[in-house]
Amino acid sequence: MTESTTPTPLIKAIITGHTRGLGAALAEQLLSRGIAVLGLSRARNAALAARYAERLDEVELDLADIQSVATWLKSDALHRFCAGAELVLLINNAGTVQPIGPTGTQGASAIANAVMLNVATPLMLADAFAAATVQAREQRIVHVSSGAAHNAFAGWSIYGATKAALDQHARATALDNVRGLRISSISPGALDTDMQAEIRGSGAARFPSHAKFEDLKRTGQLGSPERVAAKMIDHLLSDAFGAMPVTDIRSL
Numbered sequence: 001m002t003e004s005t006t007p008t009p010l011i012k013a014i015i016t017g018h019t020r021g022l023g024a025a026l027a028e029q030l031l032s033r034g035i036a037v038l039g040l041s042r043a044r045n046a047a048l049a050a051r052y053a054e055r056l057d058e059v060e061l062d063l064a065d066i067q068s069v070a071t072w073l074k075s076d077a078l079h080r081f082c083a084g085a086e087l088v089l090l091i092n093n094a095g096t097v098q099p100i101g102p103t104g105t106q107g108a109s110a111i112a113n114a115v116m117l118n119v120a121t122p123l124m125l126a127d128a129f130a131a132a133t134v135q136a137r138e139q140r141i142v143h144v145s146s147g148a149a150h151n152a153f154a155g156w157s158i159y160g161a162t163k164a165a166l167d168q169h170a171r172a173t174a175l176d177n178v179r180g181l182r183i184s185s186i187s188p189g190a191l192d193t194d195m196q197a198e199i200r201g202s203g204a205a206r207f208p209s210h211a212k213f214e215d216l217k218r219t220g221q222l223g224s225p226e227r228v229a230a231k232m233i234d235h236l237l238s239d240a241f242g243a244m245p246v247t248d249i250r251s252l
Helices: 021-032 046-051 066-074 077-082 108-132 157-176 194-200 210-218 225-236
Strands: 011-016 036-041 056-060 087-092 138-144 181-187 246-248
Touching: 011 021, 011 077, 011 108, 021 036, 021 046, 021 087, 021 225, 046 056, 066 108, 077 108, 087 108, 108 138, 108 157, 138 157, 138 225, 157 181, 157 246
Parallel strands: 011 036, 011 087, 036 056, 087 138, 138 181, 181 246
Antiparallel strands: none
């Protein structure tokens, strides 16, 4: 008698900001597990393309340019990539911590750029993704959030507000009860990435908590993007994903 097995579903994933930091680590995790990835970013990831040419598709797209994003979404590229998948994933990872500084010093252009990259594009992608993948058995969306979404920091009014918007979007979308759609806004904790270096370089005048983040680096308390990415993908692919629309990876 032969033992019956459950076939592995065909999985495809879209990830924004896949060229460095946590985004690159998340893309690497997906690709190494045999999952096809569509990376959206201003540049390409040559290292990943060299190792996973057969599974990685890339689109050079300025995710802070709403018109460019809207134009791309009007094409059938998203639908074509996701076609045939049983489980489709969207990871809204791209984001910016700028502008750092008190209100009155931030600048209109920097504020608009942050809101477009951190909020408008993830919400546009989530909507288009859900519409383009209705034939899939299941759709899962991750917003990469931050502790700043619910803990206020002087100098981070824009960053905190944009991340709080993602959290609230996840909560409300979960209440929509869209068939087959699961969503979670996940804070990855403080990671040893270029963004952390940017924070440390901001100075105490613009960011009064500057010393705290310097201490995290000096004492080795910053998380590894690779380890956190592995934990996030494990959770994303688990049956538990979506049970909490807003969570912190360190609590899982």
